[in-house]
Amino acid sequence: xxxxxxxxxxxxxxxxxxxxxxxxxxxxxxxxxxxxxxAVQLRTVDSDExxxxxxxxxxxxxxxxxxxxxxxxxxxxxxxxxxxxxxxSGEDSAAAAIEEARRQAEALAILNxxxxxxxxxxxxxxxxxxxxxxxxxxxxxxxxxxxxGAETMQVNGVRIGMSSALVGxxxxxxxxxxxxxxxxxxVAIGDSQTLATAMQIPGGVExxxxxxxxxxxxxxxxxxxxxxxxxxxxPEYAEPAPDPDD
Amino acid sequence: MRSVRxxxxxxxxxxxxxxxxxxxxxxxxxxxxxxxxxxxxxxxxDAVFGGVRARLDGIFDxxxxxxxxxxxxxxxxxxxxxxxxLGVGAQLSTAVIVVLGIRIFGNVAAIRRxxxxx
Numbered sequence: 001x002x003x004x005x006x007x008x009x010x011x012x013x014x015x016x017x018x019x020x021x022x023x024x025x026x027x028x029x030x031x032x033x034x035x036x037x038x039a040v041q042l043r044t045v046d047s048d049e050x051x052x053x054x055x056x057x058x059x060x061x062x063x064x065x066x067x068x069x070x071x072x073x074x075x076x077x078x079x080x081x082x083x084x085x086x087x088x089s090g091e092d093s094a095a096a097a098i099e100e101a102r103r104q105a106e107a108l109a110i111l112n113x114x115x116x117x118x119x120x121x122x123x124x125x126x127x128x129x130x131x132x133x134x135x136x137x138x139x140x141x142x143x144x145x146x147x148x149g150a151e152t153m154q155v156n157g158v159r160i161g162m163s164s165a166l167v168g169x170x171x172x173x174x175x176x177x178x179x180x181x182x183x184x185x186x187v188a189i190g191d192s193q194t195l196a197t198a199m200q201i202p203g204g205v206e207x208x209x210x211x212x213x214x215x216x217x218x219x220x221x222x223x224x225x226x227x228x229x230x231x232x233x234x235p236e237y238a239e240p241a242p243d244p245d246d
Numbered sequence: 247m248r249s250v251r252x253x254x255x256x257x258x259x260x261x262x263x264x265x266x267x268x269x270x271x272x273x274x275x276x277x278x279x280x281x282x283x284x285x286x287x288x289x290x291x292d293a294v295f296g297g298v299r300a301r302l303d304g305i306f307d308x309x310x311x312x313x314x315x316x317x318x319x320x321x322x323x324x325x326x327x328x329x330x331x332l333g334v335g336a337q338l339s340t341a342v343i344v345v346l347g348i349r350i351f352g353n354v355a356a357i358r359r360x361x362x363x364x
Binding site for chain 2: 023024025026027028029030031032033034035036037038039040041042043044045055057058
């Protein structure tokens with residue numbers, strides 16, 4: 001037999017005789033402990049419970065893994081969807097395509113502000129007796145409404161579109177080069193409750209209007225009308241690119 | 247010279263009983279212990295494989311097995327604990343797993359030579 005460096009559980013010297021029972025018991029106990037820990041660990045890994053105590057760097061790695069997996073699955077989904085569309089493009093899909101295009105055109109027109117729109121929403125009146133409401137507050141109101149899912153809106157008869165700009169000093173605010181004066185009336189279409197709530201966020205629009213000495217009145221309604229229109233902005237430089245799928 | 251004969255029955259019985267208890271009780275590991283449990287399991291596995299090998303070599307000693315089992319688990323846990331305190335816990339636990347893994351491989355190879363003469 002070749003000589004080996006001594007290892008755990010290996011002894012080179014003659015083993016000492018012990019009481020076999022206690023030794024066997026101890027060994028059995030340790031093995032039971034190992035089996036117990038093994039089973040428990042398997043269970044822990046099985047459940048997601050392990051995440052709560054994982055190290056930060058491990059969590060980062062897990063997150064990165066999941067994200068790359070998500071990306072793979074996403075691209076798989078889009079591939080499958082493209083395939084599905086290809087397969088579904090029979091003759092009966094032509095009518096559906098036209099209908100879809102018309103629907104999209106309408107949606108875009110509402111977003112662009114080229115047609116009037118009506119629906120549930122809110123009417124917000126901001127009174128500004130001392131000319132202290134800044135364009136930033138108004139802009140915040142518009143952003144907050146957009147964030148809360150407002151589909152289209154107008155401020156004092158000026159339709160807000162993709163490229164609307166709110167500029168100027170308090171009292172001389174201009175929206176898209178149209179001067180607007182208080183009280184500012186914002187009409188927005190969307191989920192009226194959500195829009196109303198968005199104004200009441202602590203530190204949000206309502207707080208700030210009151211802070212500068214104005215007052216604000218938010219009225220949710222089942223039907224409001226946004227009838228101010230914006231001229232369609234025809235792009236000067238950009239033109240539709242050919243569809244890469246064709 | 248014959249070593250203390252503790253038949254394979256007792257460890258296997260113990261292992262089975264432990265696994266059964268673990269599945270039956272399904273305890274949740276305390277959060278503070280969770281990073282150490284897998285390391286401890288691997289360290290204990292190393293000791294067990296070392297014990298099996300020693301038994302096949304005919305030089306098994308219950309005392310050495312018990313001491314190596316406990317010290318393996320404690321030392322592995324300590325290393326990882328130290329690593330956690332130093333901010334290199336993940337790397338150190340990888341290192342411990344690698345070292346123990348290599349030892350397990352070596353022991354398993356020796357066991358294989360014994361069992362299959364190959």
